[in-house]
Amino acid sequence: MFLVTLFLISIYKIGGESMTTLIETDNLSITFGGHTAVDSVSISVPEKHFKSIIGPNGAGKTTFFNLLSGQLNPTNGKIYFRGKDITKLSSTKRTREGIGRSFQITNVFPNLTVLENVRLAVQSNAGVRYQMLFHYKKYREFEEKALEWLRLVLLDDKVDSFAINLAHGEKRKLEMAMLLALETEVLLLDEPTAGMSLEDVPAILEVIKRIKEQGNRTIILIEHKMDMILDLSDSVMVLFNGRLLADGTPEEIMKNETVQSAYLGGVSV
Amino acid sequence: MAERGEGMKWIVNNRMNAIYLIIAAFLLLLPFVYESRNMLILLTQIFVFAILAMSYDLLLGFTGIVSFGHAMFFGIGAYSIGIFMKRFEPTMLHFIYAVLATILITAIVSFIVGLLTLRLKSHFYAMLTMALAGLFLVLAEKWRTLTFGNDGFTFRVPEIFIDRTNFYIICLVTMIAVFMILKRFTNSPLGRVLQAIRENEQRTESLGYQVLHYKIAASVVSGVLAGIAGIFYAMSLRYVNTSVFTMDITLDALLMTIIGGVGTLVGAIIGAGLIEFAHDGLTELAKEHWIFERWIIFFGIIYILVVIFFPLGIVGTLRKFTWKRRKLESAKKKENLAG
Ligand SMILES: Nc1ncnc2c1ncn2[C@@H]1O[C@H](COP(=O)(O)OP(=O)(O)OP(=O)(O)O)[C@@H](O)[C@H]1O
Numbered sequence: 054m055f056l057v058t059l060f061l062i063s064i065y066k067i068g069g070e071s072m073t074t075l076i077e078t079d080n081l082s083i084t085f086g087g088h089t090a091v092d093s094v095s096i097s098v099p100e101k102h103f104k105s106i107i108g109p110n111g112a113g114k115t116t117f118f119n120l121l122s123g124q125l126n127p128t129n130g131k132i133y134f135r136g137k138d139i140t141k142l143s144s145t146k147r148t149r150e151g152i153g154r155s156f157q158i159t160n161v162f163p164n165l166t167v168l169e170n171v172r173l174a175v176q177s178n179a180g181v182r183y184q185m186l187f188h189y190k191k192y193r194e195f196e197e198k199a200l201e202w203l204r205l206v207l208l209d210d211k212v213d214s215f216a217i218n219l220a221h222g223e224k225r226k227l228e229m230a231m232l233l234a235l236e237t238e239v240l241l242l243d244e245p246t247a248g249m250s251l252e253d254v255p256a257i258l259e260v261i262k263r264i265k266e267q268g269n270r271t272i273i274l275i276e277h278k279m280d281m282i283l284d285l286s287d288s289v290m291v292l293f294n295g296r297l298l299a300d301g302t303p304e305e306i307m308k309n310e311t312v313q314s315a316y317l318g319g320v321s322v
Numbered sequence: 323m324a325e326r327g328e329g330m331k332w333i334v335n336n337r338m339n340a341i342y343l344i345i346a347a348f349l350l351l352l353p354f355v356y357e358s359r360n361m362l363i364l365l366t367q368i369f370v371f372a373i374l375a376m377s378y379d380l381l382l383g384f385t386g387i388v389s390f391g392h393a394m395f396f397g398i399g400a401y402s403i404g405i406f407m408k409r410f411e412p413t414m415l416h417f418i419y420a421v422l423a424t425i426l427i428t429a430i431v432s433f434i435v436g437l438l439t440l441r442l443k444s445h446f447y448a449m450l451t452m453a454l455a456g457l458f459l460v461l462a463e464k465w466r467t468l469t470f471g472n473d474g475f476t477f478r479v480p481e482i483f484i485d486r487t488n489f490y491i492i493c494l495v496t497m498i499a500v501f502m503i504l505k506r507f508t509n510s511p512l513g514r515v516l517q518a519i520r521e522n523e524q525r526t527e528s529l530g531y532q533v534l535h536y537k538i539a540a541s542v543v544s545g546v547l548a549g550i551a552g553i554f555y556a557m558s559l560r561y562v563n564t565s566v567f568t569m570d571i572t573l574d575a576l577l578m579t580i581i582g583g584v585g586t587l588v589g590a591i592i593g594a595g596l597i598e599f600a601h602d603g604l605t606e607l608a609k610e611h612w613i614f615e616r617w618i619i620f621f622g623i624i625y626i627l628v629v630i631f632f633p634l635g636i637v638g639t640l641r642k643f644t645w646k647r648r649k650l651e652s653a654k655k656k657e658n659l660a661g
Pocket residue numbers: 085090108109110111112113114115116117157
């Protein structure tokens with residue numbers, strides 16, 4: 054009897070994990086004046102999954118994120134989030150639904166302070182969007198929360214600096230803090246450590262690891278650093294010329310010959 | 323560390339508030355100690371244009387919206403009061419009706435303008451607002467039964483506004499009220515989002531804010547306040563004609579805001595003061611030499627010089643300067659501690 058129960062539970066668990074698809078794309082494509090940057094990509098990401106996207110420069114990784122987060126509208130195909138068609142939703146609505154992203158090219162509020170950059174994200178997350186009668190300082194907890202996020206990414210020594218005056222690596226940290234402050238269920242991370250100095254990378258890596266370990270987020274990460282990808286990912290997808298070249302566990306991808314030749318020899322696929 | 327930063331800010335803020343209070347008290351007492359009719363009229367004019375410039379600053383400096391049609395709201399206010407005072411008895415009740423009409427019409431128009439045009443790219447928006455203001459100008463010219471066309475008309479004002487000192491005080495108090503309302507508005511959670519939109523519209527969206535709603539809010543508040551400025555402007559002249567809808571009004575607001583420093587509110591007041599004083603001075607000088615009649619040339623030159631040498635305007639430059647000095651001081655303190 055005990056064994057049967059255990060068996061049932063394990064089936065339920067396995068079934069449960071593979072069944073709850075959170076994000077799904079169906080033949081997603083976008084064409085810029087004849088050039089197809091993302092070409093019929095169909096993927097499905099389960100809840101609480103960690104997926105990485107790799108591919109050479111110009112493969113369409115960032116463009117794929119822009120489609121997921123609503124910065125761009127696809128020429129073709131559909132995007133589903135929790136089974137709901139969100140293809141037509143604006144980026145504002147998608148954030149509120151629970152899809153947050155960070156940007157590869159740092160995208161912050163240059164002439165606002167570091168604290169204010171993050172505070173704005175906290176304020177949005179708290180749903181205080183149209184309050185116009187009180188001073189914003191009345192919501193002290195927003196600033197405190199923002200400070201916490203800044204501490205997490207090791208940027209709390211720069212709270213009063215204007216974002217425009219930050220060093221590149223610091224801007225990447227700010228970008229990360231703003232995303233985290235939204236507390237979205239999905240985190241789309243576009244090369245969070247790109248262009249950072251070597252001593253800064255471990256901090257960000259540590260943050261990503263910690264979020265993964267908390268185990269309540271679904272993360273899609275674009276990265277070039279293979280060791281980082283192998284370390285973190287449940288699955289890896291490979292984009293090449295806008296096409297989905299392969300999608301599988303890190304081991305499968307490492308063994309995949311097409312992937313290897315595409316990376317090494319530039320086979321036309 | 324954070325505590326000390328807070329304390330510092332508190333002191334700085336309070337010092338600013340104290341300065342504002344002193345200036346306000348000074349201006350309030352001025353008509354009772356210094357009896358110059360001309361000075362009183364000039365200052366009244368400054369207060370009125372300061373309201374207009376602050377309302378423009380909300381768009382330009384805080385939200386990053388460039389409008390070339392701000393005169394349309396100013397004009398609506400000016401004609402509302404004029405028409406009410408002319409058609410009906412110049413009583414306080416009709417004054418209130420005129421204010422309500424102005425608020426209603428400017429709110430509707432600015433809402434529609436916001437809705438229709440804020441979806442456009444900024445230069446299209448600027449062009450469209452200019453065209454819309456032009457439309458109001460034509461309307462005021464052609465709807466003769468209501469507006470008496472180009473020549474305009476004179477009207478009487480309620481008892482209380484007749485006395486120049488009274489009117490001066492009322493305009494000053496209104497200006498201070500508008501300043502305080504806008505200070506609070508721009509420092510509210512909603513107002514903070516306006517500044518985010520100015521800095522990076524797309525990122526504001528991706529933080530989950532519906533940018534269009536905020537632009538409309540800014541547009542409506544700004545439009546209504548510009549209408550209020552128009553009311554007092556027409557009342558100060560007891561006369562209104564189509565010039566209230568012209569580009570000159572918008573350019574004045576633009577100039578005042580930029581010279582004083584965008585995104586500061588108090589800069590708009592200072593800018594209004596400078597421009598109106600310069601206006602006055604040049605009119606005096608024009609009696610000596612005709613060149614000074616072409617005051618727009620001088621303003622053009624001032625404008626170019628400001629943009630080149632003080633792109634942040636007067637207040638912005640001052641702020642940057644004190645900010646740097648404070649930073650230097652704290653750096654020195656640290657050095658001293660280390661040494
Ligand atoms: N808005 C756009 N308009 C026109 N072309 C675009 C646009 N966005 C992306 N592209 C093109 O689409 C292709 C894919 O670009 P994308 O930025 O997605 O590549 P990527 O995989 O992120 O590369 P990288 O590793 O360098 O970040 C490139 O050829 C790029 O020039």
